[in-house]
Amino acid sequence: MSDQFGTPIDQDTEAVVIIGSGAGGGTVAHELTQRGIPCVVLEAGAWLKPDDYENDEWAAFNQMAWLDNRTTSGGYRITRDFPNLPAWIVKVVGGSTTHWSGATPRFKEYEFKGRSHYGEIEGANLLDWPIELADLAPYYDKAEIAIGSTHRHGRPALPANNNYKVFAGGAEKIGYKFYATGPYGTNAEPYDGRPASVQDGFNFQGDKSTAKWSTAVREVPRAVESGRCDLRTQCQAVQVTHDAQGRANGVLYLDKDGNLHRQAAKVVCVAGNSIESPRLLLMSASSLHPDGLANSSGQVGRNYMRHTTGSVYARFDQPVRMYRGETMAGIIADEARLDTSRGFAGGYYLETLSLGVPFLAAFVDPGTWGREFTEVMDAYARTAGLWIVGEDLPQESNRITLNTGAKDQWGLPVPDVHFDDHPNDVAMREHGYGRADLLYEAVGANGTHHTPPYPATHNLGTLRMSARPEDGVIGAFGEAHDVPGLFVSDGSVMTTGAAANPTLTIVALAIRQAEHIADRLGKGDL
Amino acid sequence: MSDPASASTPEPAADLAPALVRLLRAAYPHPSFPDGPYERTARVILDQLDADLWHRLALERGLATLELRAAQSGSEIDEKLLREIEDAEFFRFIRGVTVTTLYNDPEVWELLGYEGSSFEHGGYLHRGFDDLDWLPDPRIEEYDGPEQLVEVADHDQPQQTQESQA
Numbered sequence: 097m098s099d100q101f102g103t104p105i106d107q108d109t110e111a112v113v114i115i116g117s118g119a120g121g122g123t124v125a126h127e128l129t130q131r132g133i134p135c136v137v138l139e140a141g142a143w144l145k146p147d148d149y150e151n152d153e154w155a156a157f158n159q160m161a162w163l164d165n166r167t168t169s170g171g172y173r174i175t176r177d178f179p180n181l182p183a184w185i186v187k188v189v190g191g192s193t194t195h196w197s198g199a200t201p202r203f204k205e206y207e208f209k210g211r212s213h214y215g216e217i218e219g220a221n222l223l224d225w226p227i228e229l230a231d232l233a234p235y236y237d238k239a240e241i242a243i244g245s246t247h248r249h250g251r252p253a254l255p256a257n258n259n260y261k262v263f264a265g266g267a268e269k270i271g272y273k274f275y276a277t278g279p280y281g282t283n284a285e286p287y288d289g290r291p292a293s294v295q296d297g298f299n300f301q302g303d304k305s306t307a308k309w310s311t312a313v314r315e316v317p318r319a320v321e322s323g324r325c326d327l328r329t330q331c332q333a334v335q336v337t338h339d340a341q342g343r344a345n346g347v348l349y350l351d352k353d354g355n356l357h358r359q360a361a362k363v364v365c366v367a368g369n370s371i372e373s374p375r376l377l378l379m380s381a382s383s384l385h386p387d388g389l390a391n392s393s394g395q396v397g398r399n400y401m402r403h404t405t406g407s408v409y410a411r412f413d414q415p416v417r418m419y420r421g422e423t424m425a426g427i428i429a430d431e432a433r434l435d436t437s438r439g440f441a442g443g444y445y446l447e448t449l450s451l452g453v454p455f456l457a458a459f460v461d462p463g464t465w466g467r468e469f470t471e472v473m474d475a476y477a478r479t480a481g482l483w484i485v486g487e488d489l490p491q492e493s494n495r496i497t498l499n500t501g502a503k504d505q506w507g508l509p510v511p512d513v514h515f516d517d518h519p520n521d522v523a524m525r526e527h528g529y530g531r532a533d534l535l536y537e538a539v540g541a542n543g544t545h546h547t548p549p550y551p552a553t554h555n556l557g558t559l560r561m562s563a564r565p566e567d568g569v570i571g572a573f574g575e576a577h578d579v580p581g582l583f584v585s586d587g588s589v590m591t592t593g594a595a596a597n598p599t600l601t602i603v604a605l606a607i608r609q610a611e612h613i614a615d616r617l618g619k620g621d622l
Numbered sequence: 623m624s625d626p627a628s629a630s631t632p633e634p635a636a637d638l639a640p641a642l643v644r645l646l647r648a649a650y651p652h653p654s655f656p657d658g659p660y661e662r663t664a665r666v667i668l669d670q671l672d673a674d675l676w677h678r679l680a681l682e683r684g685l686a687t688l689e690l691r692a693a694q695s696g697s698e699i700d701e702k703l704l705r706e707i708e709d710a711e712f713f714r715f716i717r718g719v720t721v722t723t724l725y726n727d728p729e730v731w732e733l734l735g736y737e738g739s740s741f742e743h744g745g746y747l748h749r750g751f752d753d754l755d756w757l758p759d760p761r762i763e764e765y766d767g768p769e770q771l772v773e774v775a776d777h778d779q780p781q782q783t784q785e786s787q788a
Contacts, residue, residue, distance in 0.1 A: 151739035264760030294745025421751035435775035457725035477735030
């Protein structure tokens with residue numbers, strides 16, 4: 097398989113070097129190359145094309161999941177069930193946009209001001225973002241138009257599939273109002289050169305039809321075709337270097353055969369997701385930055401968030417066949433609000449979710465067996481499912497560290513992912529389980545199963561944005577407080593996690609950041 | 623040690639399979655399943671023993687003693703007996719393989735009513751993605767009635783705002 101695409105850029109040419117090609121990195125590469133700025137994109141995975149995607153859960157998982165060794169610690173159940181798989185994210189061109197379901201709610205105004213609104217909560221390391229919803233609103237528009245979100249900018253709604261009929265029927269019965277089949281990043285009608293959904297039921301495995309937006313089908317190909325992008329796949333970044341003045345000036349990376357290279361850089365954008373990005377900065381410690389690059393605050397790798405999640409699978413007498421159709425084209429927003437009379441700060445969404453038989457068996461209640469387990473599986477065709485996704489609180493002790501006692505395939509220390517639920521997270525999850533039970537019982541469920549959080553798909557906050565350098569790692573446009581020319585472009589930047597699925601916000605922030613970088617480069621200021 | 627015919631090493635895979643299938647049926651009981659899926663899963667488990675001496679030792683010993691205990695109590699291997707050895711190494715290994723193998727079997731998918739890949743058939747768009755008929759068709763558009771989502775409850779407005787209003 098080829099590992100270089102687009103227009104080669106010399107390794108000694110100081111380019112904009114982007115690490116990762118997912119929602120953040122792919123978007124920055126697209127935005128900058130459209131403005132005529134040459135970019136080198138280093139992607140750890142290979143470039144799978146839609147024809148390569150497997151509509152088979154385990155085959156697809158083994159094809160694209162990030163399976164490099166990782167370790168886990170802390171009180172979360174993942175340490176027992178999936179000790180080397182804290183996160184379910186993707187290692188291919190397009191990153192986790194290949195795998196995402198597609199829900200695109202925006203963050204709410206109060207969610208940019210967590211510290212002001214939630215106050216001092218014991219154990220939480222809350223902080224207000226240095227930006228507000230109004231700063232991001234125009235970029236949310238651009239992101240929704242790029243993605244083609246349904247229900248937005250003239251894009252029509254997706255139809256109701258079977259799982260949604262149960263979900264929305266229950267929502268209506270218990271008095272919820274703010275439900276719909278979106279906004280959702282998959283075409284209901286042809287848009288932007290890609291077709292309408294054929295409701296094939298596979299999202300997490302990559303969308304063979306390309307009806308679903310991902311940077312692998314939109315931003316990355318356009319960047320590569322621009323003539324200004326050098327995409328190098330199967331290249332793992334291992335260090336970001338800086339010059340004597342402390343400015344970012346290069347990236348050391350391994351090619352697929354393990355050979356070490358150096359790409360010179362005038363700007364480095366780190367977008368490797370919230371585990372790899374802080375790992376890279378920690379591995380980039382130097383005599384100027386002994387605790388890891390850009391870590392004078394001590395916050396690199398801390399405040400790791402994975403959203404408060406859980407699933408509920410409900411059994412009915414009649415067939416549902418939840419697996420037919422778009423996986424997450426159903427969103428209830430009634431609980432996505434701040435009302436501490438519910439017993440917790442922050443809000444959450446309920447979203448339709450379906451797993452096939454292979455993954456339901458693996459994830460519905462890991463480790464269980466016996467009739468209790470097989471009853472759930474026997475009811476598969478009569479089962480409806482939903483996902484709870486809400487804001488979890490940042491905690492300093494939830495963090496990514498280098499585990500020097502365990503090495504990856506290159507001999508580099510693996511990231512350890514330490515996590516404990518905050519009591520607020522537990523209270524929110526229990527509330528969500530309870531509301532989902534009511535919802536499904538209202539339309540005749542004769543049993544529900546509460547599924548614990550999966551390996552995290554939403555990994556956030558480990559290089560957070562802050563107004564003051566002592567509170568976080570990067571500033572309002574994602575540039576490191578300590579290292580000029582070093583930007584962070586992925587979900588690591590999130591000061592707090594909000595309730596919404598993060599992809600839309602990562603894309604909006606990346607568009608805004610790219611505009612800022614282009615502006616500064618144009619002025620000779622970077 | 624000279625006569626190969628009298629060598630004491632049996633064909634373990636062939637010997638272990640029936641007991642293993644009985645165990646799998648007890649641990650993952652599906653009344654509607656024939657033996658085929660359990661037998662295929664047992665084969666996958668036994669195939670892995672060639673690569674791992676520790677698992678072979680643990681599984682051979684575990685299965686033999688489990689059959690013995692069942693015989694002593696005059697019963698079959700059942701869930702009650704398995705609960706008593708839930709944390710045994712060999713049983714954990716069996717469960718780990720089974721959950722990703724038994725349920726990754728196309729015959730099991732069919733038995734449970736899962737149709738899997740559909741892209742090659744044009745998706746489920748014309749093959750029942752919305753054929754649920756025991757509930758009314760719901761609204762798919764966002765709510766546009768008179769109510770507004772209250773993003774922040776009155777009692778959760780930041781202190782200084784309340785004070786400045788007071």
